[in-house]
Amino acid sequence: MQHLIEKASTLMEALPYIRRFSGKTIVIKYGGHAMAEEKLRKSFALDIILLKYIGINTVVVHGGGPQINETLKRYGIVSEFVKGMRVTDAETMGVVEMVLTGQVNREVVGYINQHGGRAAGLSGKDGNLLLCEKLLQEIRREDGGVEMVDIGFVGDVVEVNPAILQTLEKGGFIPVIAPVGVGRDGQSYNINADVVAGKVAAALGAEKLILLTDVSGVKNKEGELLSSIPLADVPELIDNGTVTGGMIPKVTCCTDALAAGVKKAHIVDGRIEHAILLEIFTNVGIGTEIQA
Numbered sequence: 001m002q003h004l005i006e007k008a009s010t011l012m013e014a015l016p017y018i019r020r021f022s023g024k025t026i027v028i029k030y031g032g033h034a035m036a037e038e039k040l041r042k043s044f045a046l047d048i049i050l051l052k053y054i055g056i057n058t059v060v061v062h063g064g065g066p067q068i069n070e071t072l073k074r075y076g077i078v079s080e081f082v083k084g085m086r087v088t089d090a091e092t093m094g095v096v097e098m099v100l101t102g103q104v105n106r107e108v109v110g111y112i113n114q115h116g117g118r119a120a121g122l123s124g125k126d127g128n129l130l131l132c133e134k135l136l137q138e139i140r141r142e143d144g145g146v147e148m149v150d151i152g153f154v155g156d157v158v159e160v161n162p163a164i165l166q167t168l169e170k171g172g173f174i175p176v177i178a179p180v181g182v183g184r185d186g187q188s189y190n191i192n193a194d195v196v197a198g199k200v201a202a203a204l205g206a207e208k209l210i211l212l213t214d215v216s217g218v219k220n221k222e223g224e225l226l227s228s229i230p231l232a233d234v235p236e237l238i239d240n241g242t243v244t245g246g247m248i249p250k251v252t253c254c255t256d257a258l259a260a261g262v263k264k265a266h267i268v269d270g271r272i273e274h275a276i277l278l279e280i281f282t283n284v285g286i287g288t289e290i291q292a
């Protein structure tokens, strides 16, 4: 009996959040590391299905960095990263597109549908969802100057055409987006999945952007979790080396999304089962919120 009462009170706690988010859009980025274990894949799929079921327009963007690394290694291709972005030559681009659209996207759609959802996979090429130009990465030199570095076929998203997402939503489908974009000349571009999630959230006027990753959130230099970071503090955290590597595109895409009108942006530990439900429907704050 006590058990049932506890369950009922948990449901009651969720009610105001269900009311608040029903009919609204939530964009969730599912990082390549958060797909590592079967129990996490299952809890992710069930959370996404529940959100859709209660009327939240749920959009998934997936990563796949570790999966790309594994395949590049098999081909004997070495890749490096500049400020969290993979340097992508033509050969690497071929592998990136194959792994993201041909493997990881199919797997994520598979997990959701296998557990009873209706997911439909696409990439930024479908319906020209993510139109790109080549990204030039800004690097600060030791003398304090700034240099723009060409890192290959990495896309700077210049236009988002969300019509295809709206069509899928009308049909009751959950869109699952692979982070590959297209240039006006048809060239494929590799885009960091966090960046895609931020751009899509902004284009859809999302209520929330959630980035699931493999750490508890953004940490300070002492390794302590920062539960909230004011938007204005983000550049300093990058400049002073507190936030490095793959965390840079995460915090910057959150700030860009908030500046573009997304209401809330969170970086959350994808290694916790049902991290999405805990973040959306409970008073327990998990991870880091970047605050507008």
Ligand SMILES: Nc1ncnc2c1ncn2[C@@H]1O[C@H](COP(=O)(O)OP(=O)(O)O)[C@@H](O)[C@H]1O
Pocket: 031, 032, 033, 034, 063, 065, 212, 213, 214, 215, 217, 218, 219, 220, 242, 243, 244, 245, 246, 247, 248
């Ligand atoms: N200040 C920081 N706080 C937490 N993690 C950080 C920080 N700076 C860099 N990182 C690194 O960023 C990583 C997350 O980025 P990434 O590996 O690209 O994740 P994902 O595959 O989920 O996109 C963490 O595992 C951690 O090594």
Ligand SMILES: CC(=O)N[C@@H](CCC(=O)OP(=O)(O)O)C(=O)O
Pocket: 030, 031, 032, 033, 062, 063, 064, 065, 066, 068, 084, 085, 086, 096, 154, 155, 179, 190, 191, 192, 193, 194, 246
């Ligand atoms: C330009 C760039 O870096 N693209 C990423 C795309 C995949 C990704 O972002 O995957 P995670 O979210 O799992 O890290 C890459 O090539 O790894």
